[in-house]
Amino acid sequence: MNTPRPTTGRVKEVTSLTNPIVKDIRLLEKKRHRDETGTFLAEGMKLIIDALDNGWTIRTLVYSKAGKGNDSVEKLAARCLAGGADILIVSEKVLGAIARRDNPQMVMGVFEQRWSRPDAIRPEDGDVWVALDRIRDPGNLGTIIRTVDAVGAKGVVLIGQTTDPFATETVRATMGSIFAVPLARMEENAFVGFAGMWPGMVAGTHLKGAVDYRKPDYASGPVLLVMGNEQAGLTDALAGACNVLIRIPQAGRADSLNLAIATGVSLFEIRRSALTLGEDELGEDEKA
Template identity: 30%
Template sequence: MIQVIASCQNKIIKHCKSLQTKKYRDSTNEFLIEGIKLLKEAIESNVKLTALLYHNEAAKDRDVQSIIKMCMEKNIVIYELHEKPYMDISETKTPQGVIGIGKKIDYNVNKLLRSNRFNIIIMEQVQDPGNVGTIIRTADAFGFDMVFLSKGCADVYSGKVIRSTMGSIFHIPIITDVSLESLLKKFIDLEVYTIAATPHTGLSCYDIEYGDRNAIIIGNESKGLSSNIMDMVKIKANIPMVGMAESLNAGIAAAIMMYEATRYKLKHR
């Protein structure tokens, strides 16, 4: 049964508004998924949806009808919203008329790290949502196995990050609020080849000989990697540049590093 909501004071509208804050997302383990493509990706990736909300005018759209049908088949609670309550919770400039409430995915890190071969990308305090989303999307594109984010990174479950991943957030395990010191200590025992991306020092990224288990670490946009992390990695690597720019955007640097790791893997498989 579809419930109709006409008021912004409805409790589900207030719940959605609260989900726009990290604190509430963390306390409820839920997040918002807005847009046709992202919702389809979430449903097809078996993300658990607790509710679907759609604008009453959007019900005329075939894609929205398809999403409503899929949610009905899964017995997901569905709400039809009037203009004001829908616009009150929408976070996009050009709303597509459909929003889902999803449950965060809980990954078993120890199980993921048991694999004999993997490529991992790690972010230390990467704070720009666009950079975080781009790095996740690129990791997905280049077949990386996991993404780790330290405390202080942009929240992967914020609307901006989710939209910039273009659905990749649902394709690859993402572990957040990680203590990188503890993780790198574990990597020593697991014989993971840890590579710190640096602006100018270290080995050229084109000369790295990757192992079976690799972890590339990208630092904060302005400060780079912290000294304690730099002291714990096996090698430091840079991206050779011939122009006048002093450095690359964190998302671009991560993309080049990940591409090189994937290219090496394809060449030596």
């Protein structure tokens, strides 16, 4: 039986790297430990405030002793403490060891992971979701999550064995968008069935795509944009699950784009197409 969390957390000062709480937090560098605990580490006051504002659950707030007396840090600590989080006040040495880099942010937080159930995804007209097939690079994934947030898309579906969206490098690359973009995960077979039930366009980028990415009518319903693995692209099964295969024309010697850039180019074209249609549907009085 799970032990209920206390209604208010505890405050502790730590200077030793051998402290068991510090050792446990440092283990969050490893995916296995993140999976076992269902938690991950995020860095920076703005990210933590954004996460709390979006309803994410913080387990532990860690901040440097240099933050004691800082009004913003103290207010954040009080908010987390009242919500049941533990507060760990640590030395600069301990903070650097947890962050695993020089000059870390003054504040870090251990959060509970959050996943969306695939059966809870109910797309409506104008919605855009991105599906990523076996994405390997954490920087690419973080950048795509940030771009999805920037264009107002609804979420990301991870297909098969992908890099962990809650890895520290990925979280950093999202610049806080990890807390704003719903994430779901599926195996390939399940995704093929999911795509088959999609009530709008399922567009996959493919080097052999017959359609210029600027040509489809993306505003005709919800769009599911499917992007392939960095090296191999889409599998045959996933390409077959798309009802249109698009390509981004190349003018130079390079025959492909970085995955995050290709996703961004495609997403902004989908967004532009939808905005253009919205303007076309306005009456002259409304445009004025």
